[in-house]
Amino acid sequence: MLKPPKLHLNLQSFNWGFQTGATLDIAKSVVLRLDACAVFIPNVSNNTSYFDAAADGSGFPSFIIGNPSSATIIQWNINLGLLINLGKRNK
Amino acid sequence: MKSITFLLVFLISFRFSAISQSNLQVLVSGGPTFTPKIKYNNSAGYISTVVTGSLGLVYRPVSTFGFELKFSDLSHPTSYLKNDTSNTVKIYTTSQIVLQRILAGFNYYLPLKSIKPFLGVITGATYAQTTQTAPQSSII
Numbered sequence: 001m002l003k004p005p006k007l008h009l010n011l012q013s014f015n016w017g018f019q020t021g022a023t024l025d026i027a028k029s030v031v032l033r034l035d036a037c038a039v040f041i042p043n044v045s046n047n048t049s050y051f052d053a054a055a056d057g058s059g060f061p062s063f064i065i066g067n068p069s070s071a072t073i074i075q076w077n078i079n080l081g082l083l084i085n086l087g088k089r090n091k
Numbered sequence: 092m093k094s095i096t097f098l099l100v101f102l103i104s105f106r107f108s109a110i111s112q113s114n115l116q117v118l119v120s121g122g123p124t125f126t127p128k129i130k131y132n133n134s135a136g137y138i139s140t141v142v143t144g145s146l147g148l149v150y151r152p153v154s155t156f157g158f159e160l161k162f163s164d165l166s167h168p169t170s171y172l173k174n175d176t177s178n179t180v181k182i183y184t185t186s187q188i189v190l191q192r193i194l195a196g197f198n199y200y201l202p203l204k205s206i207k208p209f210l211g212v213i214t215g216a217t218y219a220q221t222t223q224t225a226p227q228s229s230i231i
Contacts, residue, residue: 015192016214023200023207033120035209039192041217046131049221050138051172052186061183065174069132076127077143077163081120 015041023083031083041073114154118147124165134174138188141168149198157198159211165190167222192217 021035047053047060047068060068124143129136147161171185196213 013217013219014214015194015217016212017194019196019198019211019213021209023209024205031116033118035120037213039194039213039217044129046129046134046136046172049219050188051136051170051184052221053184059183061172061180064177064180064183065134065172066132071129071131071136073129073136073138074127075124075138077122077124079120079122079143079145081118081145083116083118083149086115086117 013041013044015039021079029085031085033079033081033083035079035081037077037079039075039077041075043070044073045070114151114157116149116151118145118149118159118161120145120147124168126168131172134172134180136172137170138190139169141166151200155200155202157200157209158196159198159213160195161193163192163194186221189220189222190217 017037017039019035019037021033024032026032044050045068046065047057047062050073051060053060057068062068121142121144123140125140126138129138143163143165145161145163147159149157149159151157167187168190169185170188171181172183173181192215194213194215196211198209198211200207200209
């Protein structure tokens with residue numbers, strides 16, 4: 001069985017989330033930051049470029065799965081980083 | 092016209108001065124992003140765990156409150172759909188994707204001395220694009 005050719009189109013989706021973390025001053029103008037973030041991307045259909053389907057839905061294997069459906073994608077992100085102060089610092 | 096130009100220059104220089112006197116920070120960070128199983132009707136979606144790099148700006152007008160704007164790039168996760176009845180679904184839907192997002196929000200910093208914990212809310216947009224499909228040799 002040959003894989004049908006697909007258009008590699010893109011998709012922009014609204015997202016929102018929460019984040020929490022902590023900062024620690026390690027130098028006069030450098031701050032260490034550790035944070036964790038949960039991002040929610042609501043109503044993402046499974047016949048989109050997230051799963052190798054074109055914007056018109058072509059490439060979606062509906063003959064096996066049936067009709068496309070939507071769900072919320074949740075992504076958890078843990079970051080370690082640096083903050084560099086550009087101006088006067090608030091104490 | 093001359094007075095408007097003068098006023099404009101005055102306002103811009105005043106604004107730059109205000110920013111330089113405030114707590115503006117550049118954020119550079121990185122770490123893993125995990126995506127739990129996505130539950131669709133008749134199938135489940137999977138996006139692999141990848142490293143995310145972020146670049147942003149944090150503006151803190153006061154020590155306990157900050158605005159944040161950041162751009163994040165997930166390094167080409169692999170995504171696919173899967174169902175229990177046929178492995179063909181995974182073959183048809185496996186691809187590498189570009190996932191990028193821009194987020195804006197605000198944080199509340201607890202007023203502690205050394206380590207400053209914070210809580211925040213963010214919102215924005217995610218951009219997804221297919222970059223590479225599964226090789227033809229893997230297709231049944």
